[in-house]
Amino acid sequence: MPFALHERLAADTLPVAELGLCTLLLMQDHRFPWTILVPQRPDLRDYHDLPREDAMQAFDEVTLVSRAIADEFGAHKLNVAALGNQVPQLHIHVIGRFAEDDAWPGPVWNAGPVENPNLALVEDWRERLRTRIG
């Protein structure tokens, strides 16, 4: 089976860019600059399912996005996580955190689902990420 983005990831996010290995997505959540990187390889589930020859590229893309979030939004901490308990397709969360955000110092999942997301703000973030990542 060729790679196809999981429908739940597609529904919850806006597409930002193609990085080489990963598709970069932005969660429709104005509380945090919350990106998701999805390696475009079929049938990956856990992080250790990533082919070893892709691991360096994945690290470089996580680094690129982390630095963009830190520099563009002034996030003082980055959270990186591959959980996948609810969506089985391997995806890597890269989330900018702030000492005054809705979940700090807990993980973002402690804050529960977003209500009435400010999509204009999220779209502005998407454009800023696109400009910075090029």
Add this chain to the structure above:
Amino acid sequence: MPFALHERLAADTLPVAELGLCTLLLMQDHRFPWTILVPQRPDLRDYHDLPREDAMQAFDEVTLVSRAIADEFGAHKLNVAALGNQVPQLHIHVIGRFAEDDAWPGPVWNAGPVENPNLALVEDWRERLRTRIG
């Protein structure tokens, strides 16, 4: 400053093994086989602070521990995360998950802190991990 394990990580865990790059720790929590890998490099905070020349070794060690947890305990999902909101020293959580565990399908942090941990069980897990990882 040379590398020194953060006191909170030392207090919350049992030491398991030295993997080459990372010190492997096991959380004193009987609800999940919850390991933590700490790269022995001074002054790392975010995942993207990891020197690029260490990234492949980090991937290999996360893979080694993930497979050990899956095989030894029958975990059907692995959660991998570098958060660091509360302990600033870079550390990578590698956690075995089960469809009947206390936090499923949420992240383990949703379950709150453990009460009255069964340390005999955690020590048994440590020995099994040591035997498997060699």
